[in-house]
Amino acid sequence: MSEIILTIEGVNPVDLFGEKNAKLNLLKQAFPDVTFTSRGHNLKISGQKKDTQKAKSKVEMMVKMLKQKHELTKHAIKDLLSGTNPMDTKLSSAGTDNVIVYGRGGKAIKAKTRNQKKMVDLSKKNDILFTIGPAGTGKTYTAVALAVKALKSRLVKKIILTRPAVEAGESLGFLPGDLKDKVDPYLRPLYDALDDMLPVEKLNYFMTNRVIEVAPLAFMRGRTLDNAFIILDEAQNCTTTQIKMFLTRLGPSAQCIITGDLSQVDLPGHQRSGLRRALDLLSDIDGVGKLFLTAEDVVRHRLVKEIIKKYSEDAELRKAARIAAKEEQE
Incomplete structure (x- = not known):
C-alpha cells in the first residue's frame, strides 16, 4: 500500500473538488481502487503505488487547469x-x-484588435482609463474581462459596474422606489458580458454577496469605492x-475604466456631455489614460463597420454644411 499527502496550493479546494466533493467523486469513480480523503488544503491518496501515482498526476493536472483557466468544469x-487533456488544445496552443x-x-476572452490590445496595456499603467x-x-x-481578471487574480476584492440611467429619468437627488426595475434593461449589456465570463453558480454567488455589483450611477453617491x-x-x-x-468616489486601491461613445449622447435638452469635459480636463494627469477606438475595431457583424463609417461621413458633411451656412450669414 502507498499513501500520498498532496497539499493543494494556489487554488480554493472547493473550486477544485466541487461542492460536497462533486468533482472529487469523479476521481473516485475513475480510480475505484484508490481512497481519496480531503481535509482542508490536504488530499490523502491511498492505494497501490502505481494507482496512487496516476491519481496524483491527474489531481496535479486539475490544479494546473484551475490556476490557468480560473474554472474547472466536470466536463473538463x-x-x-x-485521456484527453484540454490543456493541450486550449492552453498550450x-x-x-x-x-x-x-x-x-x-x-478564451481575447483582445481581438490592435486598439483592444492597447486598452489592455493601458489598463496596467493607469488607475483611470477613458x-x-x-x-x-x-x-x-x-x-468587463479586465475586471473579471483582476478579481480572479485577487488584485481587487470586488467589481462595480455602473451606467447612468438617462432613459429611466435618473437624478442624483431623487431616486424613485422602482428605479432598479426601470434601469435593469439598460444594465443588460453588463450582465451579458458577465454571463460569458463566469459560471452561473459563481456569478450568482458573487452577485448575492455583493462581490460583483451592477447598479445605476446614482447609487454611487456618498460611497467610497476601494x-x-x-x-x-x-x-x-x-x-x-x-x-x-x-470620480471622487475612488478609494486608494481602486481601478477604473470609463467607456463611452461621444456620437450617441442622449442627454435631454442642450446639456453637454460630462465625458467630453472630463477628457479635456483630466487626460494630462499622471495615472489617467485615454484611448480612442474606431470603426476598424468593430467586432460585430461585418456590416456594422460600414454602417458606422457611413454615419460618420454623414455627420462630417452636416457639420461642414452648418459651418458654411454660418459663414455665409456673417
Whole structure:
C-alpha cells in the first residue's frame, strides 16, 4: 500500500473538488481502487503505488487547469480522466498571448484588435482609463474581462459596474422606489458580458454577496469605492456633475475604466456631455489614460463597420454644411 499527502496550493479546494466533493467523486469513480480523503488544503491518496501515482498526476493536472483557466468544469475533468487533456488544445496552443481571461466553459476572452490590445496595456499603467469609441468596438466587453481578471487574480476584492440611467429619468437627488426595475434593461449589456465570463453558480454567488455589483450611477453617491475594479459605461450620458461625483468616489486601491461613445449622447435638452469635459480636463494627469477606438475595431457583424463609417461621413458633411451656412450669414 502507498499513501500520498498532496497539499493543494494556489487554488480554493472547493473550486477544485466541487461542492460536497462533486468533482472529487469523479476521481473516485475513475480510480475505484484508490481512497481519496480531503481535509482542508490536504488530499490523502491511498492505494497501490502505481494507482496512487496516476491519481496524483491527474489531481496535479486539475490544479494546473484551475490556476490557468480560473474554472474547472466536470466536463473538463471527464476529458482529463478519459485521456484527453484540454490543456493541450486550449492552453498550450499558439495564439494565447492576447487572452485576457478564460470565461465560462474555458472560453478564451481575447483582445481581438490592435486598439483592444492597447486598452489592455493601458489598463496596467493607469488607475483611470477613458476608452472612447463607437458601438461594437468591444470597449465594454473588454473592460468587463479586465475586471473579471483582476478579481480572479485577487488584485481587487470586488467589481462595480455602473451606467447612468438617462432613459429611466435618473437624478442624483431623487431616486424613485422602482428605479432598479426601470434601469435593469439598460444594465443588460453588463450582465451579458458577465454571463460569458463566469459560471452561473459563481456569478450568482458573487452577485448575492455583493462581490460583483451592477447598479445605476446614482447609487454611487456618498460611497467610497476601494479595493474595487469599477467600470462606468455609457459615460457620454453623464453630466459634468455626475462624472465628478463618480470620480471622487475612488478609494486608494481602486481601478477604473470609463467607456463611452461621444456620437450617441442622449442627454435631454442642450446639456453637454460630462465625458467630453472630463477628457479635456483630466487626460494630462499622471495615472489617467485615454484611448480612442474606431470603426476598424468593430467586432460585430461585418456590416456594422460600414454602417458606422457611413454615419460618420454623414455627420462630417452636416457639420461642414452648418459651418458654411454660418459663414455665409456673417
